Amino acid sequence: MEESTGREAVIQRLRDVGLRVTGPRLEVLQVLTAGGHMDVEAITTTARERLGTLTSQAVYEMLRHFLETGLATKFDRPGLPAVFEISGAPHQHALCLRCGRVENVETVAPEPIGAGLSEWRMGQAEVVFKGLCPNCLGTAGG
Known part of the structure; x- marks a missing residue:
């Protein structure tokens, strides 16, 4: 069912x-x-x-x-x-720099800071956390 x-x-x-x-x-x-x-x-x-x-x-x-x-x-x-x-709830991503694995990250994207953007109307933000996934950390040279 x-x-x-x-x-x-x-x-x-x-x-x-x-x-x-x-x-x-x-x-x-x-x-x-x-x-x-x-x-x-x-x-x-x-x-x-x-x-x-x-x-x-x-x-x-x-x-x-x-x-x-x-x-x-x-x-x-x-x-x-x-x-x-x-598609689903807004989220950010983590990217493994060695194998390319991608995982969802639940976090709030930061607001832009700076006077240079005061005239902008932001619609969304994307944050990508980059590093090594658990599998790549476990391999030699991780």
């Missing part, structure tokens, strides 16, 4: 933003809903296991629609493929 409830919630999310419910869209959004930060290759591989066929190009197109409608967010990692996650 839980799986069908989860599936129904994902179907409703697609409908709420005006996207047509298709098998591939539903599967890709379910992969994102399962949690974590995944790059296009990981999303494609995971969704393909259930669908049988799915191209990376199709996933890129779906993600573009999900980003445009606010269903998903993108986090750019310098020198590595971007990762995507399902």
Whole structure:
């Protein structure tokens, strides 16, 4: 019963933003809903296991629609493929500088300081904590 409830919630999310419910869209959004930060290759591989066929190009197109409608967010990692996650409560990120792992961080972004920004109207802030994840700390040379 839980799986069908989860599936129904994902179907409703697609409908709420005006996207047509298709098998591939539903599967890709379910992969994102399962949690974590995944790059296009990981999303494609995971969704393909259930669908049988799915191209990376199709996933890129779906993600573009999900980003445009606010269903998903993108986090750019310098020198590595971007990762995507399902949209949710505002949060910040921690990035491992060795392996590229990304984790959510619950914290309040700071307010900008400085007279040079007095004319600005800020909409959002992004803070990225950079360091080494527990796995990389445990390896030699961490």
